[in-house]
Amino acid sequence: MRRFVKSIGFKIFAVIMAALVFGAVLAATTHKYTSPFTSAVSFIFSRVQRLSARLAERLSDSEIYFKSSASMAERVSELESQLADARGQLVGYEDAKSKLALYEEFLELKKEHNDYKFASCSIISRDAADLFGSFVLNKGEVHGIKVNDPVIYGKYLVGLVASVTKTQCTVRTILNPDVNVSAYEVRTGESGFVTTTPELSRKGLCRLPGLDRTTAVSAGGLVCTSGVGGIYPRDLIIGQVTGIENDNENISTYAVIAPSVRFSELKDVFVLTYFYGQEGAAGE
Amino acid sequence: MNYVIENKNAIIRRVLFVLILLVTAALQGTAGLFPTPGNIGVFLLIPAAVIISMFERGIPGLLLGTFAGLLWDTYTTGFGFNAIYMTIIAFGAWGLIHYLMRNNLSTAMLICSVSLLLYILLYWLWNYVFKGYGTAWQVLIKYYLPTFLYSVVFIPLIYLLIRTVMKNFR
Structure with missing residues (x-):
């Protein structure tokens, strides 16, 4: 055992581990949520990811x-x-x-909101371990993308940027229970936050919890972002209410929402790099 | 002369291992590139890195394991967990083969299966149990265990591929 611990292999292992842990700490403290080593590897091999994404597209x-x-x-x-x-x-x-079709919707959105700044991105890969549909985009920090930037498809909300490297970024969709979106139901004006549970997420659904038992929200209602919190701009479409369910944990009810975007079929999206009122953005 | 050929073979072999890891990462991380029945996932990088470490010498195996982990991290939102995990299992696999076990398909199946299961359990604990989701067990049974079993199926294929490279470029 002592011979093993004193071997050069073990010493190199210890140095690499220390470097990786330091990288992880750095990732957490710089709020990019990406280790510098991962960033370097993604910079070098992002072409391979783009190539495999194109190949998968051809195969399908x-x-x-x-x-x-x-x-x-x-x-x-x-x-x-x-x-x-x-x-x-x-x-x-x-x-x-x-x-x-995507650019037509984008143009309409751009006409309505002059303040929006976008980066047009393509999906290059998905995380096999993640059940909630996270994916990687082919653009990153050098294109003005930051952590927490909203990701949209036309007028529809897809999710937000969770981590960013120089040349690519990772997106968490609204099907991830860690993502909360301040929202309101258009017809009744009832507001809250849209989130999901692992169970609903597997069915491709979200929920708007905290509604009264006597809520006027009903199936068919449209749910949009409310803009509260400064992460998402107001009036991006999240989805449509498919039903009202009683919450098992308290006396309230929640609306089940079917997102308007089919996440598994997405190929291209836009990242909103700036909008008026964005949290942490310099006024322009 | 023998030393020169050995050195040349070692370089070619390691380049091939890097290529195998790149292809494996692409197959694992690109939707639609690898068949995944019933919307389950597949983890090919763990068996690839473990088996490469079993065949390689300590330090190159360790470095290739770290590289595999860093590659995996480029597909995820975590801040370096995969690189740390893969470095540990690559070094562990080399240590086991070097000091305790023989290098054959049975030991490869055993080490890879344990590494896969450990990864899945850690991932599941961190992302479901510690976050207090009530349906954590369902997720484990309906998604992660089938993913584990599906990944295990490919261990012999990866073993044969890496052994062939090793035999030709020893």
Whole structure:
């Protein structure tokens, strides 16, 4: 045992561990929530992540076909090649169409709110251990993104930036129970905060707790951000009320909300890097 | 002359290990790139780092383990937990093989399974139990244990791949 502890390998292990723990402490104290070592690795290998994201996109758009007989193989191959070309064009068209829809909504939002500043980002990876749909974006600190910046898709709220490196950032969606969004129901004006539980999150739902048993909020109501707290601007759409449930922990009720965004299908989003009234932002 | 060939082989082998870790991280972290039935996850980086450490010498294995952890951290919101965990298990796996165990598929299955299970339990404790979520057990049973079992299935494949690299570039 003594020989093992005195070995060079153990000494190097101890030095690396000390450095990693120091990096973790630094990450917590600088409020970027990313260790400098992770930041360096992400800077070097972010291209690999982008490449794999593009490859996954291609794979999801393609299908595998089997040749029926040897005599038809040549003909099938020729047709497959034509089909692949057509499908490639179609994929391009579908991508352009979905991007156009996103940019149209964005343009509308930009017209309504001149103060908003955005960074357009693509999703490059997702955390396999995280059940709540966290993902990594291809832009970071150098693009003006900070921790707690809201992430949107058109007029819809997606989540917020949880950690940031120079070239990429990690986003927690509103399906994460750690995310709380000050919100109000548009028709009744009842306000509170939208959050979720692991159980609801698995079903892709959120909740607006603390409503009276006699609440006028009902299914079909629209829930938007209220802007209280300065993390999110007012009037971003969170989702629609699907029902009212009694809270088991107290005498209140809560509204079950279906978010307007399909998080698993997102490819591109916008990060709001500045809006009037943002917490911690310098007045511009 | 033998020393030069050995040195060249060691460099090629370690470059290949880095590539394996990069591909594994991409497969694990990119949605749609690796089949995951029933929306469960898959942890491929832990077996890859552990098995590389079992075959490699102490310090290179340790460094490759740290690299795997740092790669994983770029996909997550944590501030360096994966790098710390992977460094410990990589060094631990090398120590076990160097001092106590033989390097074969059975020991690889054992060390990788324990490492995976420990990671999952730590992650689950930190993110569900300590936060007081009432449905923590359901999450463990419905998501994390199937994820563990699904990940274990790929240990022999990763072992064979790394052993092939090791045999060809010893």
